[in-house]
Every structure is written in structure tokens, then in C-alpha cells.
Amino acid sequence: MADDSGLSIDGPETLRxxxxxxVFGCALAGYGVYDYVQQDDAVRDAVEVDATITDVGVETRSTTGSSDVEYQPTVRYSYEYEGESYAGTDLFAASIPPSYDTESAAEEVVAGYETGETVTAYVPPDDPNDAFVRTERSNSPLxxxxxxxxxxxxxxxxxxxRVTTRSRA
Known part of the structure; x- marks a missing residue:
């Protein structure tokens, strides 16, 4: 009986x-390395400024395709840099923020912040919109x-x- 689906185990579809x-793996690996290096540069070169906490919390999000929930600590703050006013939400310098498996673990990260409190924010001079309040490096990019x-x-x-199998045929 012939298979007329147009698909085969060793066909071009599986090679594609x-x-x-x-390609996706290379892109993800490259972005992770880039983000880790960027994070390191931002922490090293940042300028300290005073920031006022405007909101503290923990957000939940479901991971794609499962019933698991991740917890994301959030801190919102306002600050001034070179006479301009900014608002920030980043805890860490990395673009890929860490997430936590339990709400209590995420709450521990923001336990030291209270609305109205003045804290130190770290501002990268080349991009003052990307301030952060924690100088610890996130391992999420790695x-x-x-x-x-x-x-x-x-x-x-x-x-x-697939290529070796096709060349033998």
C-alpha cells in the first residue's frame, strides 16, 4: 500500500x-551569550542614582504548554538622570529576567523594597532607559x-x- 501523504521519514521535510x-538553537545560544555579556557591561559601567519605589509585587505567568506557573518579582521606580525623568521596572541588568518556581521565592527578591522608599538605581550612561536596581548577575541568559x-x-x-543517509541512497 503506497503512502500518498507526501511525507517520508528521510525526506526533505525532516532535513528542513x-x-x-x-538555526533556532544557534540563535538562542547566541542571544543568551550576548545578553550575559551585555548584563556584565551594564553592571560594570552603570552610574548610581536615587530612585523612588512606586510599586512592588509578584506577577504570575503560566509557562507555555503546561499547567506550571512561574513567579516574576516586580519593582517599579522613578528616577532622574542628567535632568531627565525616567521610570524603570528592571530588577536586573539582563534582558532575560530570572523567574521563580514559588511565590515565596519571588517575594524574597522584593522583600527589601517598599513603596515610597528611596533606593539606588544603576543607569547605563549609553541607555538611561535601561536602569536596574540589583547589581547581582542573573544566570537566566546562561x-x-x-x-x-x-x-x-x-x-x-x-x-x-539525514544528509549522510540521503547521500548513501
Whole structure:
């Protein structure tokens, strides 16, 4: 009985899929490394300013495709830099913020902040909109880089297997 679906296990569709995983993995790994380096530069070069906390909380979000919930600590603050007023929401310098598995863990991160309190914010001179209030480095970019690296290896191995199988046929 012939399969008229147009798909085959060793066909071009699976090679394309492997290449997509390879490219996506490389992009994710690259972005993770870039974000970690950017975070390090921002912490090192930042200028300290006074900021006023305007809101503190913990937001919940569901992870894609599962019933798991992640908790994101949030702090909103206002500050001035070189005569201009700004509002910030970043706790850390990384673009990929850490998330927490329990609400209590996220609450611990923001436990030291109270609405109306004055805290130190750190402003990157080249981008004063990207202030942050914690100088600890987030490991989330490294996690993204690791996941991307694994995906790139899997996609590359799968693509190599498909090409080798096709060249023998």
C-alpha cells in the first residue's frame, strides 16, 4: 500500500526540520551569550542614582504548554538622570529576567523594597532607559545559551544524519 501523504521519514521535510532546530538553537545560544555579556557591561559601567519605589509585587505567568506557573518579582521606580525623568521596572541588568518556581521565592527578591522608599538605581550612561536596581548577575541568559547549545547540537546531528543517509541512497 503506497503512502500518498507526501511525507517520508528521510525526506526533505525532516532535513528542513533539523535545520530549523539547528538555526533556532544557534540563535538562542547566541542571544543568551550576548545578553550575559551585555548584563556584565551594564553592571560594570552603570552610574548610581536615587530612585523612588512606586510599586512592588509578584506577577504570575503560566509557562507555555503546561499547567506550571512561574513567579516574576516586580519593582517599579522613578528616577532622574542628567535632568531627565525616567521610570524603570528592571530588577536586573539582563534582558532575560530570572523567574521563580514559588511565590515565596519571588517575594524574597522584593522583600527589601517598599513603596515610597528611596533606593539606588544603576543607569547605563549609553541607555538611561535601561536602569536596574540589583547589581547581582542573573544566570537566566546562561540557561538560555545552554538550552540553545543543546538544540543546536541535536539539530546539527539530526541534519548530518539525514544528509549522510540521503547521500548513501
Amino acid at each position: 526540520g533539523a535545520l530549523v532546530v539547528l 540557561l538560555a545559551a545552554g538550552i540553545g547549545g543543546i538544540l543546536a547540537l541535536l539539530g546539527g546531528a539530526s541534519a548530518a544524519k
